[in-house]
Amino acid sequence: MGKFYIDGGKRLEGTLRVQGGKNAVLPILAATVLNGNISYIHDCPQILDVLTMISILERIGCNVKWEGKTLIVDSSTVSSYEVPEDLVREMRSSIILLGSVLGRYKRVIISYPGGCPLGPRPIDLHLKALRQLGVQIKEERGFIICEASKLTGAKIHLDFPSVGATENIMLAASLAEGTTVIYNAAKEPEIKDLQDFLNGMGAKISGASTDVIYIEGVKTLGKVEHKVIPDRIVTGTYLAAAAITGGEIELTNVEPNHIQAITSKLREIGCTLIEKENNIYLKAPKQLRSVDIVRTQPYPGFPTDMQAQMMALLTIASGTSIITETVFESRFKHAEELMRMGADITIEGRTAIVKGVNELTGTAVHAKDLRGGAALIMAGLVAQGSTVVEGAKHIERGYEEIDKNLQLLGASIRKIN
Ligand SMILES: CC(=O)N[C@H]1[C@@H](OP(=O)(O)OP(=O)(O)OC[C@H]2O[C@@H](n3ccc(=O)[nH]c3=O)[C@H](O)[C@@H]2O)O[C@H](CO)[C@@H](O)[C@@H]1O
Numbered sequence: 001m002g003k004f005y006i007d008g009g010k011r012l013e014g015t016l017r018v019q020g021g022k023n024a025v026l027p028i029l030a031a032t033v034l035n036g037n038i039s040y041i042h043d044c045p046q047i048l049d050v051l052t053m054i055s056i057l058e059r060i061g062c063n064v065k066w067e068g069k070t071l072i073v074d075s076s077t078v079s080s081y082e083v084p085e086d087l088v089r090e091m092r093s094s095i096i097l098l099g100s101v102l103g104r105y106k107r108v109i110i111s112y113p114g115g116c117p118l119g120p121r122p123i124d125l126h127l128k129a130l131r132q133l134g135v136q137i138k139e140e141r142g143f144i145i146c147e148a149s150k151l152t153g154a155k156i157h158l159d160f161p162s163v164g165a166t167e168n169i170m171l172a173a174s175l176a177e178g179t180t181v182i183y184n185a186a187k188e189p190e191i192k193d194l195q196d197f198l199n200g201m202g203a204k205i206s207g208a209s210t211d212v213i214y215i216e217g218v219k220t221l222g223k224v225e226h227k228v229i230p231d232r233i234v235t236g237t238y239l240a241a242a243a244i245t246g247g248e249i250e251l252t253n254v255e256p257n258h259i260q261a262i263t264s265k266l267r268e269i270g271c272t273l274i275e276k277e278n279n280i281y282l283k284a285p286k287q288l289r290s291v292d293i294v295r296t297q298p299y300p301g302f303p304t305d306m307q308a309q310m311m312a313l314l315t316i317a318s319g320t321s322i323i324t325e326t327v328f329e330s331r332f333k334h335a336e337e338l339m340r341m342g343a344d345i346t347i348e349g350r351t352a353i354v355k356g357v358n359e360l361t362g363t364a365v366h367a368k369d370l371r372g373g374a375a376l377i378m379a380g381l382v383a384q385g386s387t388v389v390e391g392a393k394h395i396e397r398g399y400e401e402i403d404k405n406l407q408l409l410g411a412s413i414r415k416i417n
């Protein structure tokens with residue numbers, strides 16, 4: 001497995017363009033199954049999760065090709081409604097194909113995605129909602145077998161504003177008979193991007209970005225061309241990486257409105273930020289300050305996908321910070337690795353108490369998940385001496401060329417396979 005070697009102590013400086021969003025493009029790629037036609041997806045990030053999703057699309061019969069950063073998917077040739085088990089096991093978010101394959105074929109067989117390093121991630125809300133649209137669901141030997149003679153619009157109230165469940169309902173309901181209303185829907189920017197993509201195909205969806213979404217079923221969907229929104233978590237990660245090194249950077253291809261929860265915390269710890277329409281500038285203070293509380297919540301709250309990177313920052317801030325993870329049951333695996341580098345962190349259930357230390361020391365650490373891995377790279381950038389972050393493939397699930405991008409900003413980092 002690949003690893004990153006980092007020599008700490010280099011201040012990040014310069015300008016970087018942010019990639020298209022992973023969590024935006026994955027449901028969009030799933031949605032390409034629906035139109036039985038061609039989808040042009042601009043600014044598609046070349047990350048492992050996208051490559052896995054492409055493999056799934058190809059295995060069910062789509063033709064997929066890259067033209068620069070544009071991905072072209074032709075789903076007119078889809079020949080299977082069985083989502084390959086080995087690839088579903090590789091990427092949990094492939095469960096998003098449940099809604100799109102069902103929408104197109106009124107049937108789908110997909111394996112249970114199982115747990116993940118963040119703790120159990122059930123899909124009960126997805127299945128409950130699909131049943132309300134008229135789907136018969138059997139669960140057999142780890143497989144979910146769904147069938148419907150037709151999909152019928154329904155009023156669906158989600159017990160929790162699940163991102164994946166909201167997306168699966170939008171996908172399945174786009175070609176249903178009648179109107180579906182989702183109450184307590186997820187409000188993440190990626191939901192709006194999916195709405196825009198589906199509407200580009202001819203769907204009739206409104207309300208995304210609010211907690212009530214309306215999907216008026218249509219009979220057919222057609223060709224679509226779409227640019228993926230910038231990745232707000234990658235934006236936050238590079239800002240935090242600059243902040244931990246005492247650096248000064250400008251990021252382009254940014255949507256400042258999508259990252260207010262992150263920028264407000266970065267300001268609290270002492271960073272100067274200037275937002276322009278699609279750019280953001282950050283200058284770090286000489287000494288970072290602690291924050292009273294970081295509490296992860298569904299959007300527009302502080303994103304759980306930035307919790308690990310925020311923890312890395314706070315390990316060298318002056319004072320004590322409290323981080324509470326409310327979205328996932330078990331998302332502190334990075335804390336023990338940060339402690340191996342000298343961080344002072346105490347975990348009490350879903351809360352982490354981070355006491356700032358003067359410095360971190362480089363050592364060998366393991367990335368166990370995507371964002372935890374990014375946090376370890378950040379810690380390596382500021383640590384005394386050399387850090388080896390093993391488990392590069394977790395990080396490459398979501399970050400396009402993180403080593404090259406950080407090198408551009410002046411970091412000493414290289415990847416060894
Ligand atoms: C590909 C993608 O977009 N992934 C994101 C998506 O994941 P994902 O769509 O899996 O996240 P959800 O919003 O569905 O899950 C949030 C919480 O709800 C629970 N839950 C969810 C569904 C369900 O049927 N039952 C249930 O109990 C989960 O276990 C978790 O504790 O949103 C998460 C929360 O912002 C992000 O961290 C992920 O990066």
Ligand SMILES: C=C(OP(=O)(O)O)C(=O)O
Pocket residue numbers: 022023092093305370371398
């Ligand atoms: C948890 C994440 O992704 P996924 O839902 O794909 O595991 C993430 O992007 O941090």
